[in-house]
Amino acid sequence: MREVAIIGIGLHPWGKFPQKTFIDLGVEAVSKALVDAQIQWKEIETICSGIYIWGGNAGHLSGQYLASVFGETGIPIVNVYNACATGASAMRMATMSIASGQVDVALAVGMDVSPEGFLGAKSDDPKQDRDVLRWRMVGMPNPIYWAIECRKRMEKYGTTEEDLARVKVLLSKYGAQNPNSRYKKIYTMEEVLSSKMVSDPLRLYEICATSDGAAAVILCAASKARQYTSKPITVAASTLGSALYGDPTLRISAISAPAKAEAPLLSESYSASQQAYKQAGIGPEDIDILELPDNSSWHYLQYLETCGFCGEGAAESMVREGQTQIGGRLPVCPSGGFASFGEAIGAQAAWQVAEVVMQLRGQCGSRQVADAKVGMAQTYGLMGNSGTTILKR
Amino acid sequence: MNIVGPEGKMIPALPDLFVWNEDQVQLMSAHCQSCDTYFFPAFHEQHRPGCSRQGVQKVLLNKNGILKSYTIQHYMPPLPFKTEGNITPYIIGLVEFPEGIQIAGIVKECPFHALKIGLSMEVVTFTLYRNEQGQEVVTWAFQPTDPIRDK
Ligand SMILES: [Zn+2]
Numbered sequence: 001m002r003e004v005a006i007i008g009i010g011l012h013p014w015g016k017f018p019q020k021t022f023i024d025l026g027v028e029a030v031s032k033a034l035v036d037a038q039i040q041w042k043e044i045e046t047i048c049s050g051i052y053i054w055g056g057n058a059g060h061l062s063g064q065y066l067a068s069v070f071g072e073t074g075i076p077i078v079n080v081y082n083a084c085a086t087g088a089s090a091m092r093m094a095t096m097s098i099a100s101g102q103v104d105v106a107l108a109v110g111m112d113v114s115p116e117g118f119l120g121a122k123s124d125d126p127k128q129d130r131d132v133l134r135w136r137m138v139g140m141p142n143p144i145y146w147a148i149e150c151r152k153r154m155e156k157y158g159t160t161e162e163d164l165a166r167v168k169v170l171l172s173k174y175g176a177q178n179p180n181s182r183y184k185k186i187y188t189m190e191e192v193l194s195s196k197m198v199s200d201p202l203r204l205y206e207i208c209a210t211s212d213g214a215a216a217v218i219l220c221a222a223s224k225a226r227q228y229t230s231k232p233i234t235v236a237a238s239t240l241g242s243a244l245y246g247d248p249t250l251r252i253s254a255i256s257a258p259a260k261a262e263a264p265l266l267s268e269s270y271s272a273s274q275q276a277y278k279q280a281g282i283g284p285e286d287i288d289i290l291e292l293p294d295n296s297s298w299h300y301l302q303y304l305e306t307c308g309f310c311g312e313g314a315a316e317s318m319v320r321e322g323q324t325q326i327g328g329r330l331p332v333c334p335s336g337g338f339a340s341f342g343e344a345i346g347a348q349a350a351w352q353v354a355e356v357v358m359q360l361r362g363q364c365g366s367r368q369v370a371d372a373k374v375g376m377a378q379t380y381g382l383m384g385n386s387g388t389t390i391l392k393r
Numbered sequence: 394m395n396i397v398g399p400e401g402k403m404i405p406a407l408p409d410l411f412v413w414n415e416d417q418v419q420l421m422s423a424h425c426q427s428c429d430t431y432f433f434p435a436f437h438e439q440h441r442p443g444c445s446r447q448g449v450q451k452v453l454l455n456k457n458g459i460l461k462s463y464t465i466q467h468y469m470p471p472l473p474f475k476t477e478g479n480i481t482p483y484i485i486g487l488v489e490f491p492e493g494i495q496i497a498g499i500v501k502e503c504p505f506h507a508l509k510i511g512l513s514m515e516v517v518t519f520t521l522y523r524n525e526q527g528q529e530v531v532t533w534a535f536q537p538t539d540p541i542r543d544k
Binding site: 121134136137138139144148151152198202246254255258259260 | 406407410430432433434437439440441442461462463464465466467468469470471472473474475476480483485487489490493494495496497498499510532533
C-alpha cells in the first residue's frame, strides 16, 4: 500500500443558511480546498462524497451534483451514506483509492443541511423502518439516548452536573476563537448550569445544535504531495468500525439493549479507534490533539475512555485537572467541538479531519496547540458505525 | 392472547410489541435457543456471531423488571410521536428484565423525586391518544411495582 497525504482542505463555515443548498455549501468547501492544495479541478481523479438525509435524491448523488458545477470529467464518483461516519467513510474510500495505486489524487467531501430543533423520523413506515418504533411508541429523540447513558455514568462514577457543564465552558473558549464556528459566545459555569433542562441531566448548552456546513479534503499519493504543498499531512490511519455483539449501549434507534455487557460501551467507536491505532502503529499515548464527537457533554467524557485516553471513570478528573485543555496533556477539540459548531452529520467527520490538519500545519492562531505532531479525529456511532482518522506531520 | 384489549376499547399504536389482559401487560420478545439472546422487538434479531439461528421462539417477558437508567424529557418530540396534547415533562426509563434484556419505555405514576436506579417496575399500558373510533391508542409503559405516595 502506498502512503497517502492530505494536500488541501476547505470549509464552509458552520451555521444555519436557509437560503443556501447543500451544493452551494459543498462548492465553497471544494473551491477553498482546490486553492489550498494549489491544484486544478481537472487533476482530481476520484470523488467520495456524502450528505445525511435532507438533500433528497440530489443528496443521494451529491458527488455528481458537485462535479457538474466544477465541470464533469468522467472520473469515478462514489456517494456514501454512513450516518455520523459519512465523512469518515469518504475519507477512508479516498485514502484506499490512492493507497491501492488506482489514482494519485482524490477528493473527500461531506456536506449537510439540517432542520431546526430535534432531528425527527425519516419515515412513518414501521414495517420497513424500525426507527419509527422509538418515535411512535416511546417518544425518544436522540438526546434521550445520551441522557440515559449519562445517567448510568453518573450512577457508576459519580459524575456531577458541574462535570457536564465544565465541558461546555471549556469548548466555548475555543469555539470563540475559531472563524468557522457557529457559536462565538464564551459561557460561564453559572450560565451553563442555569440553561434549560432538555433531557435530564443534560441541559440545553450541554447538547449540540443541528447545523449546516461542508468540508472538503484533497488527498494525494505521498510521493507526489510535495509537488503541491510544502506541508503535506500524512494519513497514518483511516478506519471504520461497527458494533460488537453484547455492547450494552442503548443505541440510537434501538429500544432495547443486552443486560449483560460482553463488549465495551460504544463498541463501534472502540472498534474504529483500535483499528486505527493498529494501522498507524501507535497508541493513544502518542496522540497530541484529539477531535472527538461531543454531541453532548456525556460524549466528551465517554469518548476519552472509549478511545483509550484514560481508564474507566477517569475522564472527569482528566477534565477537572485541565489535562484536556490547550497546553494540557491531551488538548481535546481545540476547534471548539460540536458544542461550538453544532452537528452537520454528513459533513462533521470531514470537518474534524480539516481541523486536525490546520493544527498540524500550525495555522490555528490563538487556539494553536504548540508543537502538535500527531492528531486524531473520531466520529460518533449512530446505530453502530464509526470512523477514526489519525494524521501525522 | 389478546391483541385487542378487553371490550376492544384499547388498541396498540403498533402491533406485535406487547399483549395485555385484565391482570397484566407483557412485552413480546423472542428468544434464540442457540445463542441464548433475547430480542425486542421480537422481529429485530441480534444473534451472537456464529449462531446457527435455529430455535428462535416468541416469548412474553416477565411483567416486572428493575429500573437501570432514566431521563426526564422536557421538550415534546416531533411527529410521529403523537399524544393527546403536550405530555412534558415525561419520564423515559430503561428497565431490565430477568430474562437478560433492557427495554426503554415511558414511566408513569412516578413522581420525579422517587426516581432511582434499582426501583422495581411493572409493565403497564399508557394511552397516547384517542382515535376517531373513540378507542384508546396505547403503548407499553412502566410504573413502580409498589405505588409511591407523593411527599
Ligand atoms: Zn442466535
